[in-house]
Amino acid sequence: MPSSLQNAPQRPPITLRGLRQAVLACSLLAVCAGALAQGFDEEFDDEEKPWQEIAVQLPPTPQQQNLAEFYLSPNATMKAYVDLNSVSIGTDKVVRYTVLTKTEGGAVNVMYEGMRCETWEKKTYAFGHPDGKWSRSRRDKWQPIRDIGANRIDGALFRDYFCDGKMIADNENLKSIVNRLKTQTRIDPVRR
Known part of the structure; x- marks a missing residue:
């Protein structure tokens, strides 16, 4: 017999008692693992809940300096x-803001709107009046964002300031989004 085998430690033979203990230990581990997995499933809510919009408060009338x-x-x-003071991000993942437009002829329109990056939609909540009051929109349904034409307000806000793909830009950092609007720094400055 080679000398390397003679120096190898001797293992005790497997006994029936040892085999029973090993089977019992494996059975206990399986039962414990099953119980832990069952408890985890009961506590973890992986069911997808339908999206729900939060109640909306109309903001103050926009001021020129903002x-x-x-x-x-x-x-x-x-x-x-x-x-800038009206921009907010709700717990429902909607970016809300007041937008004001001025035509070359001097007409002014004020709207309080919301934008859902996830679904590429926007909603007009209210229209502003010259006396500073709001009137609720009668058509407050979510509409697809239009990114066409020379006056592409929705598309510009969606692509350039509020949304990065289907997510709110800057990891939902409101301060960063407001700063981008303030400095006119678009998400993709090359895009026209």
């Missing part, structure tokens, strides 16, 4: 502004 102009297109026939 307005930030944003880029629409090279052929825009109006100027568009966001009231």
Whole structure:
């Protein structure tokens, strides 16, 4: 017999008692693992819940000093502004804001709106009046965002300031989004 095998430690033979203990230990481990897994499943809520919009409070009337102009297109026939004090991100993942437009002829429109990046939709909650009051929109349904034409207000806000793909820009950092509007720094500055 080679000398390396003679020096190897001797293992005790497997006994029936040892085999029973090993089977019992494995059975206990399986029972414990099953109980832990069952408890985890009961506590973990992986059911997808339907989206629900939060109740909306209308903001104060926009003030001139809080307005930030944003880029629409090279052929825009109006100027568009966001009231920086009105921009918010709700727990329902909706970016809400007041937008004000001024045409070359001097007409002014004020709207309080919400935008859902996840679904590429927007909603107008109310229209502003010259006396500073709001009137609720009669058509407060979610509408697809339009990113066409020279006066592409929805598309500009969606792509350039509020949304990065289907997510709210800057990991939902409101301060960063407001700063981007204030400095007119678009998400993708090359895009027109």
